[in-house]
Amino acid sequence: MVYYVSDDDHPENYSLHGQLSRSLLALRCLKHLDLSQNYLLGDAKAMPGFLGSVQSLTYLNLSITDFHGLVPPQLGNLSILVQLDIQGNIYGDYQYSKDISWLTRLRSLEHLNMCWVDLTGVADWVHTVGALPNLAVLISFCCGLTVPSSFVHHNLTVLEELDLSGNQFSSPGYTQLVRGVTSLKSLRLAGCRLSGTFANKLGNLTLLENFDFGFNNVDGMIPGALKTMCNLKSLDLTGNNISTDIKEVIDSIPSCSWKNLQQLILDGANITGTTLQFVSNLTSVNILQVSHNKLSGSVPMEIGVLANITYLDLRHNNLSDSVPAEIGTLTKLTHLDLGNNTSSGVITEDHLIGLMILKYIDFSDNNLEVIIDSHFVPPFKLQSACLSSCRLGPKFHKWLQWQKGIRELMISDTGLVDRPDWFWTTFAEVTWLDISLNQLSGDLPINLEFMSVVTLLMQSNLLAGLIPKLPSTIKLFDISRNFLNGFVEDLGAQNLQVAVLFSNVISLTIPTSICRL
Structure with a gap:
């Protein structure tokens, strides 16, 4: 039996403290070891090399343990390891490695997570991970990776998930590296300072389901490679200067993927346009984020067709007119944010009556008046309500009195x-x-x-x-x-x-x- 204790907000309250003991070596049949989110630094504070002697392990998770210093090459002795997670702590001291050739001995490895491990001095990482014949998942964001200027051959023929976000790439070799992995289903390249012309060369990734290209240098264009991605379930172009009409953005997503698309994230992309009626085509969407853009017009009544939506964020646009009561039919919605627009009119109980599991609501900084029947009993228990600058008064609304567990x-x-x-x-x-x-x-x-x-x-x-x-x-x-x-x-x-x-x-x-x- 496995017990996992954690506290995402304050992990130190529930974590184990102390020092890893060499007595672990006595567990000769140990296959699964998860010590993530604990504080087991000891005096040395470095990841102990003796872990490489627990050779029965197939799963080792040491993520966010706040280890410092060199990642021990002895981990390469874990010859039957299938999953290795040594993600560093963004808020703590860092781990590093200048030579990861020990990875090539892990021939059974399928899942590798080295996020926040400093690999700045590792020049041959493509060759190293390319020597792992079973690798299906590679997660290495913010590792200081670079790519050789010329193409490096690799055998990543079964790789399905690749996350290299936060690494600064500029050489042509990077394009060839990614294009060559046609088995990819998930590709995350956020914050890599890549251009839109790079994204245009990914048209052969036809199996791709998740594509995160946020915070890159896409200026005044939409990556044309999207047209071939019929299996898309999640698309994130946040923080790019797309500078075009929302209709053109939606038209760039192939219609063959509309019924599959579950997440569309376009925050801060300098998108314009006067209509959001495209939502009627995206019936499977559960996350729609188009905040911090220049959208105008009104929230359309068609918003009611998004029966699966859980997260709707349209804040910081120029949306005007009234908010349609059809929003109140979105029974799976947990997060509703229309703040910082110029919407007007009245919010009534009809806008809230079907929001059974709503946790977060923001109507702030609009020209809205909230008039709720005094007998209305809301079906939800909010964690956060932002209604600043709406007209609520003169008396406190009784429906708010039901929100006894609210945090904000x-x-x-x-x-x-x-x-x-x-x-x-x-x-x-x-x-x-x-x-x-x-x-x-x-x-x-x-x-x-x-x-x-x-x-x-x-x-x-x-x-x-x-x-x-x-x-x-x-x-x-x-x-x-x-x-x-x-x-x-x-x-x-x-x-x-x-x-x-x-x-x-x-x-x-x-x-x-x-x-x-």
Whole structure:
């Protein structure tokens, strides 16, 4: 039986700590060893070479373990290894290797992940990995790799997944390397400073299902090679200066792939156009991201045909007119972001009633008015709601009171004129709370200290009385431009980093507890 314990946000809370022991060598039948996301550095802090003596291993995962220094060449003794994952830690010290010829002894290897391992000094990596006859997955983003100026022969005839993102390539040999791997189903080349002419030479990759070409130097064009990719399920051209109409972008995707396409990501690609009606052709899409572009017009009613969509991001465009109620029929949607547009009109319960598993909603910085029936009980439990600059007031909406587990709530400048005594208990679990630029009145509650808030923005309201004891979690506290007249003696807030208190009517003595922060 295998037990796996992790915490993606704070892995140190659940990770193993200590040092790897040579007693592992006594486990002569050990086949599967996963020590990922643990802190087993010991005094040496380097990956221990004795792991190469556990020769029964077929699976070894040491990813994100924060090992430093040289990757031990003794790993080449694991002759029956099928999967090797030694991904480094982007936030920690780095691992490196100047010679990876030891990999050629791993003849059974099918999966190799060396992300964030510094391979800057390795000139013959293409020849090395090309000598692995069974290699199906190669993941080596941000390794400092270069490619020889001339073509290097390789035998990567069964390679299906190749991720070389974050390596800076410019030589012609790189084009030949990728074009020669016709078995590819997944190709990720994000942030490699490649031109659009490179992408045009990939037309023979007809089996490709996932293509990530984001953050490259595609200027004023769409890679023509897309026309041959009938099996596409995911396309990412984020951060390229495509500079063309959205209709041309969609027309460049072969119609034979429309029913297969599940992810279309075009953020920040300088795309223009006045219609999003193309969505009616993409009935299998579950992720649609076209944020930070120059799209205009309205969100079409055809958006309702996207029955499989889970993630919809159209923020930071010039979309106008009303938001169609058909959005409320997208029952699988978890993330809805229409923020920073010029949409107008009214959001009603019809826009929300079918969003059964919604977790994130952003209508902020539009010209929208939110009018929800007071008897409406939302079917979802939000983690984040961004409604700033929408018209919510004058009273708090009752549907918000159902969101007791929400972690982020941003409702600044929403026309609220209220005294919500229930507010602080209902949203006790919130970590980011922005209720600034409203006309909220009354005293701050004495139970404020029991909230989980980290960032609390309440500036420019009508709040009065004393500043009570603050939560131990709080780091940023802005209550400027109110009518507060003093503090309690013990302010708490031992983790407070920023306190903005100007433009109040504080006349009482500032407590010594502030000086200890």
